[in-house]
Amino acid sequence: xTRNVTLRMDEELLRQLRHRAVDQHLSLSxxxxxxxxxxxxxxxxxxxxxxxxxxxxxQGYHLGGRPLGRDEVHAR
Numbered sequence: 898x899t900r901n902v903t904l905r906m907d908e909e910l911l912r913q914l915r916h917r918a919v920d921q922h923l924s925l926s927x928x929x930x931x932x933x934x935x936x937x938x939x940x941x942x943x944x945x946x947x948x949x950x951x952x953x954x955x956q957g958y959h960l961g962g963r964p965l966g967r968d969e970v971h972a973r
Contacts (some may be wrong), residue, residue, distance in 0.1 A: 906914075918928035 914928070915925050918925045921928060923931065
């Protein structure tokens with residue numbers, strides 16, 4: 898289901914947006930929807946990437962070797 902939305906903006910900005918939409922052979926409405934979908938997809942992609950990175954950090958990495966003892970850590 899689609900809903901109508903009313904936006905207020907400067908005339909010059911509206912003119913520029915219309916030109917960008919025409920350059921891509923889209924109506925202004927279709928162009929705005931496309932751009933908003935790209936923003937949402939980008940944010941979702943960022944959140945998914947962040948969640949995967951945090952999960953990997955929480956799991957940790959085995960870098961080989963063995964754990965150091967207390968004396969080895971504090972030896973100078």
